[in-house]
Amino acid sequence: MLQKMSAEALGTFILVFFGCGSAVLMGAQIGMHGIAMAFGLAIVAAAYGFGAISGAHLNPAVTLGAVLAGRLPASDAAPYIGAQLLGAILAALVILLIASGQADYSLAVNGLGQNGYGAGYLGEYSLSAALIFEFVATFVFVMVILGATSAAAPAAMAGLAIGLTLAAIHLVGINVTGVSVNPARSVGPAIFVGGKALADLWVFFAAPLAGAAVAGFAYKSLFGKA
Template identity: 70%
Template sequence: MKKMMAETLGTFILVFFGCGAAVLMGEAIGLHGIAWAFGLSIVAAAYGLGAISGAHLNPAVSLGCLVAGRMSGAEFARYVLAQLAGALLGAVVVYLIASGRAGYSLAENGLGQNGFGPGYLGEYSVTAALIFEAVATFVFVTVILGATGPGAAAGFAGLAIGMTLAAIHLVGINVTGVSVNPARSFGPALLVGGPALSQLWVFVLAPLAGGALAGALHRAGLTRANAAA
């Protein structure tokens, strides 16, 4: 129960900070500011809650840990449920705050939802979105597994993970808004609906594929410190 509560709260922090920055302060801080808001949210959650649950905050990360042999299937399912709940709660709170601003429209201003294609940021294709999300999640989960595994520098995992997420956002916000996290995409999409909900499959399928591949390579010893040289 403590682990599930930590995952719920941690994923809430991610969505509240990251999507909140996009919705409430996007015009003031720009894409760079939003990227760092997502990264810093992970740093905060990792150091604040990591000792309880590992601060996965992301079904793709939990899947990578499952494939790498770090957690059971039952624990994976519990983590995912907690992460989805936290993301939805975060999106609801961002909406409640944003709706207090004159002129705010859920349909027009959204909740920092992910997307692609005509009318969304750089208007990248679905193929580009799938490739970016799969590759970026693979990199992200690889860093997480390495930074939290045997031989990693003690005390620096949260910083490494948060900076990696910020860097991923600096590369890909214009492509998909950056998901690399099915829960992060689920919360805003469920409330916004429309294209955000119909395109949600991309932000579930691609991150899970990238996370699973990262877990498989880590389990095979190809991306961990004690692998043979």
């Protein structure tokens, strides 16, 4: 379990460092398309690097979906999620330390790639839009993960399929919520940014976890014997 927790912490660190780091440090240069690819490529790297150790969930929603689909013992969920949260927080801290080395960086103004919605946040989408997007996107993401990692699927392609799916989700939804589909990814930046980022955090727990739960039950019911 220590090896699995270490893999989950390091893999989630990679996801948040590459994804949120690209938004904070290079967002103006690479734009939303570049940020989307950074998140997708980070998943590819972590999946191939640590998938054989822990399954490379890197996401409490994925862990919940895996438990409900019968892919992971329920007793493993808490250690996995704890490691994921730790990895995300450490990554956000490292991004903050790097960004603070630029003279005109301001945490209050530039942020850390935190998720959000509503007035003053990117496309200023409503709460209902944010909830719907995060629920549907997480449902799709977890369904793809469960399918790509099933015994019948070609194992060598799983990491690529999952990474490209996350990139596609970002291409659709960055302007809506910044794209969470991952409570750990949301927690890391929010802890340091505070304020509205912390106040909005419940959305990025409730909707992704609900979407993942439905996906776990649905996959097991529809395709569990495939």
